[in-house]
Amino acid sequence: MTLTVVSGSGHTWRLTRRIGSGSEGVVYAVDDARPLVAKLVPDPPDPAAYRRRIARLVRQRREPRTVRLLSATPVPVAWPMAGVRAGGPGADGVDGYLMTDMRHAHQPFAHLLTPRARRAHLPGATWATALAAALSLARLLANLHAEGYVVGDLKPDNLWVDAHGRVGIADVDSWQFTDGGEVFPGRMGSPGHTAPERIGAPAGTAPDRASDDFVLAVLVHQLLMCGLHPFAGHPATGGDYLSYDDNVLHGRCRLLDRTSVALPRSAPPADLLPRRLTGLFRAAFGGVRPHASAWAEALAAEAEPAKLRSCRRNTLHVYTAERPWCPWCDLADRGAECYRAGQESPEGPERNTVWQR
Template sequence: MVLNLLSADGRRWGLAEQVGQGGEGVVFAVADRPGLVAKLVPNPADPAGHRERIERLVRRRREPRTARLLSGGPGTLAWPLLGVRTVRGEGHGYLMADLRPHHQPLDRLFHAADRERYLPGADWATALRAVAALAALVAAVHAEGYLVGDLKPGNVWVDGRGAVALSDVDSWQFTDRGVLFESRPRTPGYTAPERVADPSAAPTRSADDFVLAVLVHQVLMVGLHPFLGLPTDGSPYLSLDDNLRHGRCRLTDRRSVRLPEPLPPADLLPSAVRALLRAAFGEAGRGSPTGPPTAAEWSRVLGAELGPGRLRRCPTEPRHVHTVERSWCPWCDLAGRGHHEYPAGAVGPAPAPTIRADGPARPSHDRGRNR
């Protein structure tokens, strides 16, 4: 059965199959309109407030600050195009572009099986391009006066070249004509320290920047969350947020957590990237008024790592790409221990940035060092 929606201009829109669901809304394909999906929030707590939020976002699409974001800059946004409601009025939402034809959820970069199935040929250069693009997009969002608020893998999308998109724009925080529309959703494991400590705290740019750092770590470290691990101080493992609260992080204190082997080595990351991650996850980033490195800083540093000569392709397995700072291949190391992150196969659909293939293979007697 096709469900019907009404838009403010009196048009009817038929819904087809459900294609997604999040903490607040349900997403449906729009019947006979390929390229469009509808996000509905059934029985919102404040129907009038939710409807006004959508109406303001739809109108702001034509304003200069938003138009700059939507003009093909650093990424794609599934911006609300038209407000809709169910015929009986119990659900409100909007139409937006369907990201699925060209993008996959970001977490499909995390694991080898998902990469091979959904992003075939993606390598570590793809991951680096994705986080660089995400940082640039978040920086652009901030520059135009918006906050993402609930940044997480579920609302970040990536394609096979490492280009990114953001969905769930209706949860962003913004001010329109003097009215503040706050962002209240928060996702465990992707919440800034100040919002973990005080769930009622409103998000800030710093909160977005902190979660951006989490995603940079997780994408580049093939799915490893920076605050994952069993506490080594005798405390029980409760959650990622509890580890965050207590500063348990392998990158800032390798003895604070115990993790299963084999792990990607910390020096898989370029030194400049490690430095920013430590600034974000150390005491200064978690508690300082200045907060973690900004999205603009991340964009600059990650972009530099994509520059000429900054990446090297393994001479043994062309699918393996790593920073030029590392003289041997970390992916061959992991494969030798039975953990195949980038198995042999076709190289990605887009050429990686200038990549050197002149580095020596790692000596066999060095296996297991620097882990």
Template sequence: MGLTVISGSGHRWRLTERIGSGAEGMVYAVEDPRPLVAKLVVRPPDRAAYRRRVERLVGQRREPRTVRLLAGSPVRVAWPMVPVRTAGDPGHRDQASGYVMRDMRQDFTPFVHLLSPAARVRVLPGATWATALAAAEALAVLLAELHAEGYVVGDLKPDNLWADGRGRVGVADVDSWQFTDGREVFPGRMRTPGYTAPERIGGTAPPDAASDDFVLAVLVHQLLMSGLHPFAGHPGDGGDYVSLDDNVLRGRCAVLDRTSVLLPRSAPPADLLPRRITELFRAAFGGKRPEAALWAERLAAERAPGRLAVCRVLPRHVHTVERPWCPWCDQKERGADSYPAVPAGEPDHTRGQPL
């Protein structure tokens, strides 16, 4: 396709293929022996402000707080490494700006693959409810660490997240985060329907750690309930379904009130959730939002030895010991199996794996 990006010091990367696109920009593979990709934004609302934002993030890469976030393997955050722009006339209206970052595909698969039974079987065939629990904990730990270092994600959503078959989680699109640099605040502007705290829906309120914590609860619910959004469902009072955000604003949520929404019979049974986790969902969606660190602690407790049981009929059915019989078999009887047996010929990573 012939596009080249260039860094401030003159290093050039040839773009090979487009591998992703979002509301703000596009991500391209680049020609480089290292696993790198380039994110480019063609027409940001304020190009100079966007470039300054990226430059500051690149500068923060060496700060102790960021070094802490980038420690460990695999690296969980696709931090901007080098600001780049497309080669050519810097004043041209179509000139794109962005940055080079680590290619998260090296270690992870898109997070959405954990949320759909069909994608799970295809991409992460060994994943069970134990994997969902591990991913929920990893996400809560990551968010707690980001918040402790003064960062706010702002546009937390499955599309910005990555996961692997062991339930490890990564995050990209760092350029949309809200952060401070010296005295300057770089506000988060982005929001996504279905992944916005009620106080930010329809308004201009900036994100904060508490609005991230609301979305964390949504994502944990989706992970533990096989993709089911906590505010999904037609209004139980017979009114028209408008959107997830409308349900959020009206408090229509099966965890808060089972009669507030109508869900398909084949939805995962609500009582598959451990009691202490249900308590956190009720607090999160009822207005007393638990912080990410508390989620991390409670989710870790549910993964402790002896807390998980394996179904006697289907070994991919893993559930909390609090429920005496298998919730996934109950769901299967009602027409859907969130964790079906791995088709013949697929590697089954569940065998021999300790819980």
């Protein structure tokens, strides 16, 4: 069924096909020369409040703080461009908005998290690409926080990445922000990507920057550890594994206590990480959480060419110069290939030999 949406000013767009859905809305492709999509939210808890939220976000698009956020190339935020209401049979009264189609310059963030997806969609990606994505995400979140926004529902499904590791974000309508003295609270959260103080909290409990900072650390860990969640693992006591969130609430994290969880031999080793980043992870999960800007500073330092090495055995195996040999070769020898085989170095296939980039 073809849908038509109309803005408050009377402009109409034709929606061509459904391309995705989430916990609240459905995303459709738009028949337009520009790369646009439309998100429709059929049953918001308070329709009038939702329309007001979208109208404020559309207006804020012209404010200096938002212009600064949208000035990068490619555009890093799928900001609402116009509030719309769906027309056509059976869809009258469904509210939503138009936004940039992130697929125009990005891929789903999850493509960078697993070996199979990387091989299929980002075949040239290395650990340096993951490091660049972690840095881009930290900088983006630091910029959002600096402008007064709290994401609240920070998760892979809302994130995008390109082949260079540049990260974008969507689902702006769920963010928490203030406009004209009115607070528009965030209320969303997702299993596995929720700060401990928000797990099991009453419905509508608002997020804050600290909760974003916790989830940022989770995502950076997943990027740098071949998709491994920092709270993955069966309880070492022999109890049943219930969920990431259960492990979060009970502090079961290898970086905090290596005896708290049991992981398979195929899991990347904890010492794969640079020492400075390991310290930030431990603070994020068990102490005073580093802000996104602190992550950005540390990740920028670790992304310097002098801090990276490439394996002679496999040119797609990039790792921190703090490691004496290639961790990805070790994992491949165990049957767990995180990064696909690249070209063998002309200097030969010597085992565990590294060279400075």
